[in-house]
Amino acid sequence: MLKNFIFFIFLSSSFGIYSQQLDYSSNTLLDGLNQPWGMDLISENKILITEKVGNLKLLDLSSGEVQDIKGLPKIHFRNQGGLSEIKVSPNFKEDKTIFFSYTSLNLVDGTNTLAVSSASLNGENLENVKEIFRAKANRRTGAHYGAKIIFLRDGTLLISSGDGFDHREKAQFLDNHFGKLIRINKDGSVPDDNPFVNVDGSLEDIFSYGHRNPQGLIQLNDGTIIEHEHGPFGGDEINIIGPGKNYGWPAITYGRDYSGAIISPFTKMDGMEQPVKYWVPSIAPSGMIYYTGDAFPEWKNSLMISSLKAKKVSKISFNNRISSSEDNLFQELNHRFRNILQHPNGNIFLLTDGPRGKLIEISPLKNLEIVTPDGITAFFLRNPESLQVPAKPYDISADADVLLKNALDSLNKNKKLLLILGGNWCPDCRVLAGMLKSQNVKEVIEKNYVVQHIDVGRFDKNLHIPKKFGIEKLYGVPTVLVIDQDEDVLNSPFIEDWTTARTKKPEDLTDYLSRWIEG
Structure with a gap:
């Protein structure tokens, strides 16, 4: 589906607003992932992906071939626990080493904790697997592991460890790993300059403390370490991390x-750091990158934070200081986003959450749309033709149930319902509406179809309509249903074909509609 990021140019000689849209396309590279969590590139053409259930996959981005990597240690999969982060050594070409975090079961007492191991990747096999960190954060729950890993510029590893949910008070004490960031060398040893080395009663690998469930962790080129973490009911936050x-x-x-109970009546206290940004209500932040690519120059020098609950990526400008505003991206995809990664070419990779997770690539498509001051929208498709499209084909105030009933009542054995679910905000929805007005398409429509547009907002309105026909979730718009007199959906495997309408021609729509005329 094509989505749009909009910026505005104001001309001093006019009160009009000109909107030039820099478009992006989304392409699913891999589907059917079982609880995906982490990803990292070993080259520009190959990416490692973890599945929380305990699988490590290697995807060839050129061929689409997927390999299952063997040799992982025993993974304890439970609730939020399982195989989590994957991080490729900065010197992978030479040392072939990867690092990964996971939940490990303690066989003696049945508790579990966060662990990090290193291994050599040899073809489809892991060799020389070595546990380099085991958190002193044993719990019986399956929650709040943190589990992020980054390489700092000095070659050390920074690891996040969550508070275990039931052990939050321990985040304030230095004799355990609950609610901490941990800094170690690649072999698991403790750097001499860690802030709590030789401090009585403290674990020497602790770098910072007082965290809840850190899920985002990056270091900028100037050395600034930025972390974000889940709050409880509200209170997700971004922090600038300093040692100790x-x-x-x-x-x-x-x-x-x-x-709803109060955890603490305090939001500030001496000796404790303030977040540079927090969210109320929560967005459930997951991954984070600092965008530096050329594919989307308008996003440069921005934090891009994927989120689960909010189903979006938050773009927040950060150039020495964090912006107070944010832009919401990719909401139209309607997915819980588990992680985000920048490819060397500037494209963005997104992992979606859950038992049917996806790897999605976001890439730019420019100059597809020009909005003129008089409100007429011209979409210039990939072919040389241009198409005039309506600005508002969807009646946002209409009663969807009445529209559907009237359309169904007008069907007969020769007429089928072309039910188009979308919204006026969606360029592809408007392109499709414009195609319906082209002469060849009109001829097919008039003889064989009743057309009805129904507004589904931004996937938050009239969603009971597709459910009437067994469509439990919309994965994009426009979603097109061809429905016969018996109220059966004839094109069920192909209802998402027109979510990229701008890449197609009216002739394609004529061919598509002709396929369902005979039922």
């Missing part, structure tokens, strides 16, 4: 307990 700093959880927080 206390980030307050649970003594200070902008969130409440899930029950």
